[in-house]
Amino acid sequence: MPEHLMCELSVPGRVGFQYPESDVPAAQLPEDMLRDDLPLPELAEIDVVRYFTRLSQLNHSVDTGFYPLGSCTMKYNPKINEETARIQGFANLHPLQPIETSQGALALMYHLQMWLNEIGGFAGTSLQPAAGAHGELTGVLIIRAYHRSRGDTKRNKILIPDSAHGTNPATSAMSGLQVIELRSDDRGNVDLDALREHCDDTLAGLMLTNPNTLGLFDENVEEVNRLVHEAGGLIYGDGANMNALLGIIRPGDIGFDVLHYNLHKTFSTPHGGGGPGSGPVSVTEQLVDFLPDPVVDIIEPGDEESGVPPLYGLVAPNKTIGRVKAFQGHFGMFVRAYTYIRMHGAEGLRKVSENAVLNANYLLAKLRDTYHIPYDRVCMHEFVAEGRWAEAPDIHALDVAKRLMDFNFHPPTNYFPLIVHESLMIEPTETESKETLDAFAKTLIQIAEEAHSDPELLKSAPHTTPFGRLDEVKAAKELVLCCVPEYARG
Amino acid sequence: MNIPADLKYSENDEWIRIEGNTGTVGITDFAQDQLSDVVFVEIIAEQDEELNQGDACATVESVKAAADVYLPVGGTITEINEDLLDTPELVNTDPYGEAWMVKIELSDPSQADGLLDADAYQKHCEVRLA
Amino acid sequence: MFTPHTKADQDAMLTTIGIDRIEDLFQYLPAEYRFPDLNLPPALTEIEVLTELQDIAWANDTTRELVSFLGAGAYNHYSPAxxxxxxxxxxxxxxxxxxxxxxxxxxxxxxxxxxxxxxxxxxxxxxxxxxxxxxxxxxxxxxxxxxxxxxxxxxxxxxxxxxxxxxxxxxxxxxxxxxxxxxxxxxxxxxxxxxxxxxxxxxxxxxxxxxxxxxxxxxxxxxxxxxxxxxxxxxxxxxxxxxxxxxxxxxxxxxxxxxxxxxxxxxxxxxxxxxxxxxxxxxxxxxxxxxxxxxxxxxxxxxxxxxxxxxxxxxxxxxxxxxxxxxxxxxxxxxxxxxxxLSLLGRHGLRQVSELCYHKAHYAADQISGIKGYELWSDQTFFNEFLVRCPRSAQEIYDHLLEHNLIAGYPVGKDYPGFENHLLIAVTEMNTKEDIDWLVAGLEEVLNA
CATH class of the missing domain: 3.40.640.10 (Type I PLP-dependent aspartate aminotransferase-like (Major domain))
Structure with a gap:
């Protein structure tokens, strides 16, 4: 059932929130600058609470069901994170307060920087980038600044495998680099011959997602990194898939120069219906000076013996690329990620990745006979299947996806990566039980049968959800992007 | 798939009809089918603008894809199809007719020699459908 | 905790996959770097982590413990329950x-x-x-x-x-x-x-x-x-x-x-x-x-x-x-x-909070410009924030008042060279008249300190 919009529920004169009377004498309002209308609804508190609560119930979420959306790492978000992030001493702290009054927040950021260095095998970290794509931009700007600082100005070319997330080429183009797409070989690795062709003195770097978006660890990664370094380029690591690598391997150890993390994927901060993300960037020693302004550092050492803690401060790295946003970054997400790492320790983090990879391989084993797996080898934390069968020519991956909703499963990512036809990219994450995985596999096998026996059932799916398939063409053509309420029409 | 014999084609799925020194450009039936429902067409090229072979002259958007349209042969823009702004669906219903995008005065007609004929284009499409 | 598998679950899954040990899943990874020992502090339980974070947060003094007139792009407003x-x-x-x-x-x-x-x-x-x-x-x-x-x-x-x-x-x-x-x-x-x-x-x-x-x-x-x-x-x-x-x-x-x-x-x-x-x-x-x-x-x-x-x-x-x-x-x-x-405040509430900010800021500006030595930097109309030219270094005044649990605003000198005596003061609905009067008294007092 569709819900009314607030502009339709509004009743003139209704009030939802009352402020205290002013305790100061009224000042003269600037008559010529005042607005004469304020197009906002008039609702009571209960109207607002019911409206948004009912809306929430129209969503699928991790808390209500399995969410194997590939490359998004929809793991369970521990409830304690939400408590710690809301501790008064964090929630009400102003970002420009003097450091003497924000030592707790700075200490937390300092430790998180250190832990991310340790987990990825790097020398320095900036927590400032707001999301994965923002981390990519930061990383690519660092790479450009590094080459420029060496007077190496002709490096204007960046290599990106054809399996990469769309943000990689978009980021590079935004940073003024020429994007060259690298094909994958038949095992899903970067094609070394294609790579060699481009390894010259115009190469700024390579953006590599590893494991890649097929869920495969690139078997050539050390050779890839060696070739790029030999040509004078740097390796950018897209850390979207770090959930496979915690305590398993450190990107810094195998030749990556820059890496962004997605705290909202790997470190359990909530996805929030599309954000906020948080995309810290870690770099090797030679790039530390280029990190965005500011990073947290110790500006006066403490004394452990007498129990005096160090004094933490915000510092601009020597050759910083500058700010990438206002203030220090998504601090609320730092508290959540800190909580998560602190509750796991080294051993716990390794178990996270082991179980994430176990779950993916388990599902892969169960589905291999029913769904074609184009690059079929041991996968990491996710894998890509094809949602098509020669004997069911009308059925597309999209139909499989929509039918899954009838069983309270969120569909896998579809139509990505682009190098697989009719792809279904499945990432179960470590927080799902064997029972859930079994039920999901059973459902997918049943859907494959239906695809052959009753294709219409898939084409017309979903059936049991509150809404059926939407008319996307109408939305794009008519472009109704705002409610135009009665009260705004005047 | 409709591939008229009297047109020339680019590998990027544009067609051009050459009449004397004038060329009319659009995108092919194959291209519109791959895009699915076209919801928006923007002609980037401006009247009287001189463009080289391979320069973008328009953008076509469907709900699932976006494609830039490149001039298969260089020339000066003599006419643009304003109707497509309001009725982008013409690209789906009549790609070789009402959905032409720009007309040009060819700067170097010999550039057309490098384009595909209908047979070659047919093969180019089949390879990609396999 | 956050991973539900029992040992029996894992064994059954490994059997289905056809391998003996979880480590076998990582055989394609460069052997010499596999399974590093991460130097991280040992794991805590929920009870312990909450205590640790409360302790860390304790080292912060927030806008709720201090009287704050700090804005400069982020503002201390009330967020309804x-x-x-x-x-x-x-x-x-x-x-x-x-x-x-x-x-x-x-x-x-x-x-x-x-x-x-x-x-x-x-x-x-x-x-x-x-x-x-x-x-x-x-x-x-x-x-x-x-x-x-x-x-x-x-x-x-x-x-x-x-x-x-x-x-x-x-x-x-x-x-x-x-x-x-x-x-x-x-x-x-x-x-x-x-x-x-x-x-x-x-x-x-x-x-x-x-x-x-x-x-x-x-x-x-x-x-x-x-x-x-x-x-x-x-x-x-x-x-x-x-x-x-x-x-x-x-x-x-x-x-x-x-x-x-x-x-x-x-x-x-x-x-x-x-x-x-x-x-x-x-x-x-x-x-x-x-x-x-x-x-x-x-x-x-x-x-x-x-x-x-x-x-x-x-x-x-x-x-x-x-x-x-x-x-x-x-x-x-x-x-x-x-x-x-915005839904909850609606057209009345948003206007109300906006006006409260405006009136309180103007009261503060009036009072401060009445102190000898302080003046408003601009006579342009303003909303809830204004720049004050102080009789001496804004940073010194700010530091002094901080000792009395008052954040007097934002000294803009580090962003605008030549403005070392200027303090940017923001007032919201969260600041009472008492707070403002205290700020005014503090600004006056500091000249004698």
Missing amino acids: VVDAILRRGEFYTAYTPYQPEISQGTLQAIFEYQSMIAGLTGMDVCNASHYDGATAVAEAVNMAYHNFRGKRPKVILSPGVHPHYRETVRTYTRDSEVTLVGDQGEVEVDAGPEELIPLIDDTTGLVVVAYPDFFGRIFDYSELAEAVHEAGALLSISVNPIALGLLKAPGEFGADIVTGEGQSLGIPLSYGGPYLGLFATRQKYVRKMAGRLAGETVDNRGQRAYVLTLTAREQHIRRDRATSNICTNQGLLALAATVY
Whole structure:
């Protein structure tokens, strides 16, 4: 059932929130600058609470069901994170307060920087980038600044495998680099011959997602990194898939120069219906000076013996690329990620990745006979299947996806990566039980049968959800992007 | 798939009809089918603008894809199809007719020699459908 | 804890996979680097971690323990209980981008409401589902204008009154591009009003960026600037504090082409700088030039009104290196917070809080300018923040008052050389008359200290 919009529920004169009377004498309002209308609804508190609560119930979420959306790492978000992030001493702290009054927040950021260095095998970290794509931009700007600082100005070319997330080429183009797409070989690795062709003195770097978006660890990664370094380029690591690598391997150890993390994927901060993300960037020693302004550092050492803690401060790295946003970054997400790492320790983090990879391989084993797996080898934390069968020519991956909703499963990512036809990219994450995985596999096998026996059932799916398939063409053509309420029409 | 014999084609799925020194450009039936429902067409090229072979002259958007349209042969823009702004669906219903995008005065007609004929284009499409 | 498997589960799964040990799953990884010993502190339980974090937080003194007049782009407002109650619904915060609209109508309809309210508040036609923050929203405006003119108008004029962090962010974003930034490099005085920016506009100018209120709290009517900008064929972008729009004319009325803003003041906690909310609204004719997600109205196959992400062909996952921006996420949960906040306050509440800020700030300004030695830097109309010229170093005054648990404002000297004696003071509905009187007494006393 569709819900009314607030502009339709509004009743003139209704009030939802009352402020205290002013305790100061009224000042003269600037008559010529005042607005004469304020197009906002008039609702009571209960109207607002019911409206948004009912809306929430129209969503699928991790808390209500399995969410194997590939490359998004929809793991369970521990409830304690939400408590710690809301501790008064964090929630009400102003970002420009003097450091003497924000030592707790700075200490937390300092430790998180250190832990991310340790987990990825790097020398320095900036927590400032707001999301994965923002981390990519930061990383690519660092790479450009590094080459420029060496007077190496002709490096204007960046290599990106054809399996990469769309943000990689978009980021590079935004940073003024020429994007060259690298094909994958038949095992899903970067094609070394294609790579060699481009390894010259115009190469700024390579953006590599590893494991890649097929869920495969690139078997050539050390050779890839060696070739790029030999040509004078740097390796950018897209850390979207770090959930496979915690305590398993450190990107810094195998030749990556820059890496962004997605705290909202790997470190359990909530996805929030599309954000906020948080995309810290870690770099090797030679790039530390280029990190965005500011990073947290110790500006006066403490004394452990007498129990005096160090004094933490915000510092601009020597050759910083500058700010990438206002203030220090998504601090609320730092508290959540800190909580998560602190509750796991080294051993716990390794178990996270082991179980994430176990779950993916388990599902892969169960589905291999029913769904074609184009690059079929041991996968990491996710894998890509094809949602098509020669004997069911009308059925597309999209139909499989929509039918899954009838069983309270969120569909896998579809139509990505682009190098697989009719792809279904499945990432179960470590927080799902064997029972859930079994039920999901059973459902997918049943859907494959239906695809052959009753294709219409898939084409017309979903059936049991509150809404059926939407008319996307109408939305794009008519472009109704705002409610135009009665009260705004005047 | 409709591939008229009297047109020339680019590998990027544009067609051009050459009449004397004038060329009319659009995108092919194959291209519109791959895009699915076209919801928006923007002609980037401006009247009287001189463009080289391979320069973008328009953008076509469907709900699932976006494609830039490149001039298969260089020339000066003599006419643009304003109707497509309001009725982008013409690209789906009549790609070789009402959905032409720009007309040009060819700067170097010999550039057309490098384009595909209908047979070659047919093969180019089949390879990609396999 | 967060991984449900028992040993028996794992064994059964390994058998299905056909391997003996979990380690076998990692045989393709370079052996010499496999399974590093991470030097991390040992794991804590929930009870222990909560204690540790409470201890860490204890080392902070917040706006609730101190009396604070600190603003400068982030403001201490009250967020009604309803806002967090809704944000805490797992159906909202544990969902992701609504790629599957059939099971994401909650998020989609909330985004549509957000777009409607922000468009209405700013007086613009369309609004996207948000950018990261007020700074990156300006950077995206620059990016949009650059692409709108296909690189032919690379000059961007930044008013010195735009937040220093925003201008710095734009510089970082554009360092490797053709865009040139002028206006805040001494071409005009720091106190320049809109009319002083007009001479900088020429036929290579693509965008002029101003703030409303500006960093110093001042409010200007930008109508004439908009006319001049449009006459030159360029675009005007106005960066706003949305709370001010409860009282003041919408920037759309001035003729803005793009309105950006920092939405933090709409019910979002200060949280030491983020996550916040980047507002971005524009005119209908630029809708396809705008980066970021958009929810649009349509119907489903049962004839029900419903919402879906639309115009996605502009975005990076389809256009890849031809996309105008790499943005992927929005600030979904913060946009929801702002939507709930605006719904609850409604037209009366927003006006009320806006007026409270205005009156209290003006009371404070009156009182402070009455102290011998202090004066207001500008006689321009202001909203809830104002710059005070102090009789001596603003930093010294600030440090002294901090010892008395008072954050007297923001000393702007580090952002504006030559302004070492200037203090930027913000007042919100959270500051009582008593607080203000205490600030005034403190500012007076400090001269005798």
